[in-house]
Amino acid sequence: MRHGGGGSVWLRRGLALTALTVVLAGVGAAVGLPLLRDRSQHRLEQRAEREVTATAQLARARLLADPAAGEARLRQAADAVDGVEVLTVGSDGPRTVRLLLRVQVTKTAASVFGWQQADSAACFALAVSPDATPPALERLPCPG
Template sequence: MSDNPQVRYGGGNSARVRRRLLAGTALVVLAALTATVALPLLRDRSQQRLERRAEREVTATAQRTRAALLAEPAARETTLRDIADAVAGVEVLTVEAGAAEVRLVFRVRVAKTAASVFGWQRATAEACFAQVVRRAAAPAALERLPCPA
C-alpha cells in the first residue's frame, strides 16, 4: 500500500477537476436563473417609475394651466381658451361661460421616454380637469374629471 493519498483514494487530480467543474456549472445555472427572474422584475419596476413620473407631470401641467387661467380672471372665454391652449400638452375640451364665471374642461397628455438598461421605455399619461375662473370672487379648486372617450 502506498502512502500517496492520490493513489489511496483514487483519481486525485481528476476528481478535484470534476468537483470544480460541477461547482462552476452550478454557479452558472444559479446565475442564469437569477437573471431570468430578476431582469423582468427590474424592467417592470423601471417602467412603473416612468409611469409615475408621467402622472406627476400631468398634475404639474394641470397646475400650471390653472395658474395661467387664474392670472387673468377678467378675461373672456376665447382668451381663456387661448391661455390654456398655449400650455404644452393641454387640449381644451369645452368652455362654458356663465354670468360671473367661465368653466373650462381640458385634457392634459404627457408622454415620457427614458433610456434604461433595458432599452428605451415609454410611458404616456392623460387626465381631464375642470377649472372655474370667477371674475370677482376667490378662485375655485382644480377638479379632476374622467376623460370622455
Template structure:
C-alpha cells in the same frame, strides 16, 4: 493512492461547483431582469402622471392670472400650455368653466432599451370673478 481521489476527482468537483454557480446565476438573471424592467416602467409611468398634474397646475395658474378675460382668451391661454387640449368652455353665473385634457408622453433610456410611458388626465377649472378662486377638479376623461 490517496483517499478521496486524486487530481481528476478535484477537477471534477471544481467543474461541478462551477457549473452549479453558472446555472444559479443564469436563473437569477432570468428572474431578475423582467422584474427590474417592470419596476423601471412603473417609475417612468409615475413620472408621467406627476407631470400631468404639474401641467394642469400651470394651466390653472395661467387661467387665474386673468380672471376677467373673455372665453376665447381663456381658451387660448389654456391651449398655449404644451400638452393641453381644451374640451369645453361654458359660461354661467359663477364664471367661465373650462374642461381640458392634459397628455404627457415620457421616453427614457434604460439598460433595457428605450421605454415609453403616456399619461392623460382631464381637469375642470372655474375662472370666476370672485376673490376666492375655485379649486382644480380632476374628472374622468371622455372616451
C-alpha cells in the same frame, strides 16, 4: 498510500461548482431582469402621472393670471400650455367661465433595457371667475 486521480476529483468538483454557479446566475437573471424592467416602467408611469398634474396646475396658474378675461382669451391661455387640450369652454354664471381640459403627457427614458415610454392623460374642470377665491382643479373622467 495514494493512488492516482486525486487531482481529477478536485477538477470535477470545481467544474461542477462552476456549472452550478452559471446555472444559478442564469436563473437569477431570467427572473430578476423582468422584475427590474417592470419596476423601471412603473416608476416612469408614476413620473408621467405627476407631470400630468403639474401641467394641469401650470394651466390653472396661466388661467388665473387674468381671471376677468373672456372665454376666447382663457381658451388661448390654456391652449398655450404644452400638453393641454381645451375640450369645452362655457359660461357658468354671469362672470364665471368653466373649462374642461385634457392633459396628456408622454415620458420616455433610456434604461439598461432600452427605451421605455409611458403615456398618461387626465381631464380637469376649472371654473374661473374674477372673485378673490382661487378655484380648485377638479379631476374628472375623460369623455369617450
